[in-house]
Amino acid sequence: MVEFTLWDILRNLALAARWTVVLSLIAFLGGGVVGAALLVLRLSPSRIGRALVEGYVELFQGTPLLVQLFLAYFGIALLGLNTSAWTAATLALTLYTSAFLVEIWRGCVEAVPRGQWEAGTSLALSFSENLRYVVLPQALTIAIAPTVGFLVQVIKGTALASVIGFVELTKAGSMVTNATFRPFVVYSCVGLFYFVLCYPISLVAKNLERKLHAAHR
Amino acid sequence: MTVELDFGAVLASWPLLLVGVAWTLGLTAVSAVLGVLTGIAFAWARSEGPVLLQTVVGAYVELIRNTPFIVQLFFIFFGLPAAGFRLSPEVASVIAMVVNLSAYATEIVRAGIEATPRGQREAAISLALSPTQTFVYVVTPPALARIWPALVSQIIIVMLGSAVCGQISVPELTFATSLIQSRNFRSFEAFIIVAAIYLVLAFTVRRLLRWAGPRFVFGR
Amino acid sequence: MQPIVEIKGLRKSFGTHEVLKGIDLTVQPGEVVAIIGRSGSGKSTLLRCINGLEAFQEGSLTVDGKPLIHGDPNAMRALRQRVGMIFQSFNLFPHLSAGRNIMLAPGLVKRKVSSEAADQARGLLARVGLTDKFDAMPDRLSGGQQQRVAIARALAMEPAVLLCDEITSALDPELVGEVLRVVESLAEEGMTLLMVTHEMSFARKVSDRLIFMHQGRVHEMGSPDELFAAPKTPELRQFLSSLHE
Ligand SMILES: Nc1ncnc2c1ncn2[C@@H]1O[C@H](COP(=O)(O)OP(=O)(O)OP(=O)(O)O)[C@@H](O)[C@H]1O
Ligand SMILES: [Mg+2]
16 A cells, blocks of 8 residues: 555645536536526516426425435436436536525515616516616626625535545545545545635625625615 | 336335434434534624634634535544544434534524614613623524524525435435435435425424424524 | 712713713702703713713712722622613513513512512503503513513612613604603602603603703703703703704
């Protein structure tokens, strides 16, 4: 067995952390696109559309992300497609992210006073024009802080992809532990890596929120 | 191609699922009680305690909230024995869940405490209540009432998060499911069913806690 | 006779802004003192100094012969048991019924057993005219009723002096009377009262002594009839005439 120094441990974890970042970004961006589409449906006057999105959100917020990952993994296989940890993790995390983002954004849109919708409507704007030119620009400023904050949840969520065999930071931690038999050190380092990734984002989110509150006073 | 689903094969193992449900609910109940109590104590430390304590609790909260639950669990279960603390999977799970919940509860409760109108404290002080009595009897109950919905949501999140505890062989719901599907190879069906069970659990627990809060926690 | 409240040379600043610039005031047992004055003249600050909600920088203050010492929590708690305070915004505890609001401090501070505290609370509620409201939650009570519960709550600690800071200012006009009647009955029973008020006719009717505060000082003091009929200083004259506009 080769001797692992602390440096080796850190290097291996750092290499794997790249995949945590990549997976997080894909899930966040993909989730953002899906979430935006769902938001339009959620805000539309269509009652069925609204109910569908509500059910979708309920589904993803009411079940463990781990179960969602398993479902994606076995679901893709069941369809006869070639399944890999990659596709399953991206699919599950994207959908999971979209469900949370649509709910966050809906709250932000609802924080825009009712009178703004009415003013737009009274100027003969259509639903989509109203959304596009009146409501969304205002909701956007409110939405930035919680959206950035949710990125932290996504990054932490990617840790579960390790369970279906996706080699990212946490999985690498398990593998390095098996090679070194130094779980205390390795998992401390893994935790530290996540902290270094997440904490700055948390700080940015907090500052954005503080600024917004200050501006609204 | 056609996809054939066979839920019966999974449902036949209902006793295993039932045991899993019991474990999931048990873990959640214990860690909810301990986690919320710890959270209240930490919230006090963070907003009214000595400066050093404020800093320590602040660091704890940030550390926990910025790392994944699964890593916290692995650190406690695999890492701590190396430092001399050997824990059973069940105890390790409860500790991890309490640690995790307490960090979020601290911030939630603190927000509730900070929203307390100044006049409430002044009224308590002018009635000669001590700072501790003021915190326990005057500040905390309305603060809990204010933030109860957020706290309930966080407890649900921790319950769903406990699915990970199966990874260290705690016989909770997701572990039971993995076991069932490894026997009959009806993996997709098994996880569909367990997802449905979690949905029901989340719904029921939320309802129950919303109902119980005003009656047993912050009194009315 | 030992005064209930004795204040000598009290000075209080918020930062560099001096709000109380040397107050001397003695209140005898059973006396009813009304404090009037313009907004910002320091009336609230003075009352809040008396039960230690605000710390002051210079001068001395004794209640019932005991000096107020900031930084000594036990002495402060002993003092606060002798001083009751009623706030403009009632400040009832929202999670406790009217009766429990009254019972809380006697139970915690005086270690009164629950049944005794409950009896006392019922008695006090009857005294403020709210016999049947023991179990009512604060948000089910009108402002006037809430303020009367707050009075009962303060009385439950059996204070030697009651401080009232504009206790009817947050009330709808039609609810002011019921609260003032309670205060008047307390005055008749010999309670020592120190009240900041904007209700001039009430101050004139009930108080033994009137204090006009101006820019952080006791600017004029005397019997209410004297002060209202013949104010000596131009500031008080101006203040009184501004009320009639
Ligand atoms: N916590 C505080 N911090 C800084 N300044 C304060 C504070 N409380 C009061 N002040 C200032 O002290 C002065 C006196 O305030 P105080 O509340 O005692 O006046 P008041 O006579 O009660 O007025 P009002 O009739 O409006 O209640 C005011 O100029 C006020 O701005
Ligand atoms: Mg005032």
